[in-house]
Amino acid sequence: MNRDELAKQIESGKFREHLQKGFPAEIVSRLDQLRADELKKRLNQVISVPIDLSGEMSHELLELYYTASWYNIFEKQNLPRNASVFEVGAGDIVYIPKALDAYSAGQGGKYVTANLNLELSRGFREKTAGMQIDIEIIPDNGANILNYYNEESFEVIAFHHALNDIIQTVIADLEGIDTINNNWWTIEPQLLLAVMEYHNTGRLKDAAYDAFIRIIDTCNRLLKKGGYMVFDNCTYAGYDSMGYSSEFHSAYIDLAREWINEAQLGLEEVEMPSYDRKWWMVLRKV
Numbered sequence: 001m002n003r004d005e006l007a008k009q010i011e012s013g014k015f016r017e018h019l020q021k022g023f024p025a026e027i028v029s030r031l032d033q034l035r036a037d038e039l040k041k042r043l044n045q046v047i048s049v050p051i052d053l054s055g056e057m058s059h060e061l062l063e064l065y066y067t068a069s070w071y072n073i074f075e076k077q078n079l080p081r082n083a084s085v086f087e088v089g090a091g092d093i094v095y096i097p098k099a100l101d102a103y104s105a106g107q108g109g110k111y112v113t114a115n116l117n118l119e120l121s122r123g124f125r126e127k128t129a130g131m132q133i134d135i136e137i138i139p140d141n142g143a144n145i146l147n148y149y150n151e152e153s154f155e156v157i158a159f160h161h162a163l164n165d166i167i168q169t170v171i172a173d174l175e176g177i178d179t180i181n182n183n184w185w186t187i188e189p190q191l192l193l194a195v196m197e198y199h200n201t202g203r204l205k206d207a208a209y210d211a212f213i214r215i216i217d218t219c220n221r222l223l224k225k226g227g228y229m230v231f232d233n234c235t236y237a238g239y240d241s242m243g244y245s246s247e248f249h250s251a252y253i254d255l256a257r258e259w260i261n262e263a264q265l266g267l268e269e270v271e272m273p274s275y276d277r278k279w280w281m282v283l284r285k286v
């Protein structure tokens with residue numbers, strides 16, 4: 001979301017009580033002392049293209065950027081405090097449950113993720129252990145979520161930086177790479193280079209479109225009418241040198257927009273003035 005707006009909200013203390021509370025005390029106190037223009041400058045240093053995590057407090061600023069951005073989406077769309085959110089492929093990143101936990105404020109929010117990699121799921125479980133919301137990890141493909149939950153039972157479907165993970169997993173299945181039992185970071189170079197190879201040889205859409213749309217279509221059926229499917233994407237520094245194009249990665253939201261439009265699933269894009277369309281996509285089930 002817009003960093004100017006976010007910096008002003010941080011300065012006003014909007015996130016002090018919940019989203020900043022897990023940070024080391026020293027970081028909390030430094031964030032408290034920064035005025036909005038300095039906060040904006042620091043956010044801009046981290047939330048750049050590609051994401052730059054080399055500076056001080058960069059991991060906390062990245063987390064605050066994403067948790068606050070998702071919190072603000074829940075708030076702007078006026079979700080009930082006891083909303084149910086389903087995330088595909090959380091890995092061990094807990095930004096969405098953290099945002100929901102803060103938004104729900106003890107009033108009964110529910111969070112479910114379909115997460116295939118076992119080691120990352122263990123990390124996810126540890127990091128979310130103290131949250132008040134009801135949390136469930138389903139060790140299955142997001143495409144199978146209707147085996148666990150009824151249609152029209154969730155208010156939000158979340159894809160936080162997950163388009164790449166979903167496409168990588170589809171290609172890994174074709175290439176016989178095990179993404180469930182392996183350490184994800186050990187096989188990541190193989191996954192990235194395999195996707196790149198399919199893209200460079202013009203085979204990516206033929207290989208991945210059907211499996212990708214199956215997940216989106218299933219998630220759409222899981223979504224309540226009027227509910228939201230929200231995607232974000234970003235590009236981290238350091239991948240071009242290994243042959244993985246950050247230009248390709250930067251276009252993931254546009255790729256998803258094009259494929260989902262083509263599939264005509266009854267989802268309409270919502271205008272979100274503070275959210276850049278290149279990095280965010282918010283769809284509403286009509």
Ligand SMILES: C[S@@+](CC[C@H](N)C(=O)[O-])C[C@H]1O[C@@H](n2cnc3c(N)ncnc32)[C@H](O)[C@@H]1O
Nearest residue numbers: 089090091093114115116117141142161166169
């Ligand atoms: C590296 S983590 C990504 C975490 C988070 N999306 C992020 O980038 O911040 C990738 C996770 O997505 C999972 N994943 C990929 N495709 C999936 C699918 N179709 N269903 C369930 N999990 C999936 C992987 O198994 C792994 O646990």
